[in-house]
Amino acid sequence: MRYKRSPLMEERLADNRQRILVSARKLVAEGGFRAAQIAAVAADAGLSTGSIYRYFPSKADLFVEVLGEAVKHEIEILRTIAKSEGTAADRLRRAVESFARRAFEGPFLAYAFIAEPAEAEVDIARIRARREFGNVFKSILKDGIASGEFPAQDGDVASACIVGAFTEALIGPIGPTHRGERHREQVIATISLFCLRAVVGPAVLAPRAGARSPRRRNTA
């Protein structure tokens, strides 16, 4: 049998847990996982280091929850784009570019999600999250294939390729080694064009590229 907590106690506990999460998220956003050590989170939340472990058994558990919240938010944005108006190619482009743009705006959080070296539990959460991202892109691919906009292709494999492509290509530009060195819009445009070309067959790309002049191509 569990110790019965008073409503006031329950409220305080829930409040503390929330404060820990807010502090952890803030510190990760400001400097990645490395900036969100338990002692730093405790100091920011105004709690003792020991008390953090009452809510999160390990640092990895805390990171996984911070990551989970960020992923949930990101997935909501991408799903909204996936379901919005426009051609499948346009929605694909907007989804990739919006992810990349947010990654540049919040490089520490994005790097923590994509690649920052962390515990095995974080790796597990990442694999799961990337599969969720893949499902959003798979739905766009499915639409495009159904409408004839994209050639038939294996949606599971192609959507994983898309997620792998844009996340991997962001590691350099947003990661600690070269952060801020690369021209944001060029990186975003390259990633976006890479993914578009990859799923759009030549039969579709060629006429689109020649949009306003029969010989002009590839200037999108």
Added chain:
Amino acid sequence: MRYKRSPLMEERLADNRQRILVSARKLVAEGGFRAAQIAAVAADAGLSTGSIYRYFPSKADLFVEVLGEAVKHEIEILRTIAKSEGTAADRLRRAVESFARRAFEGPFLAYAFIAEPAEAEVDIARIRARREFGNVFKSILKDGIASGEFPAQDGDVASACIVGAFTEALIGPIGPTHRGERHREQVIATISLFCLRAVVGPAVLAPRAGARSPRRRNTA
């Protein structure tokens, strides 16, 4: 001053170290990192668990070295393909397909390299390895851009996209959840076509699609 070891002792130490690595590599190839716990490695190498730590301070150090050897081998193969005869598109295709094919042949080792949840040190080694892979693909892209076979594009970003695409797309098919469920050749063909389309602009792809048309160009 260090304790001076006899040549015989040095030899035995080097021999033990090598045996540990051979055992670890074998166990990872047979069942991933999870199958290569220190006790299992020690048993396979015929050494005591404690003695393993004399050579590798931690399990992560051992894994990083196993990964490093596998990556070195893989990079050599990819570099050979990158420098071989043929168009840049053909070399790109062969490099991606040869990596994917080996991943299917050695799924546990490939999964350990790409995604198996592991210590932060392993994540660091992975980031480094992926950058090395990226450099090989960057050299192929550079050739293709120089010869006019590929349109101008940011080689750093596009090569990272390629590495991200083929590694991420392999996680499902070679990983523990769906291992063996997917048709190998279809997965490989989808990944390969994805990467090729992505870097080859429509100007090249379109005429290629119309194989023998007189408007075909840039096929050097």
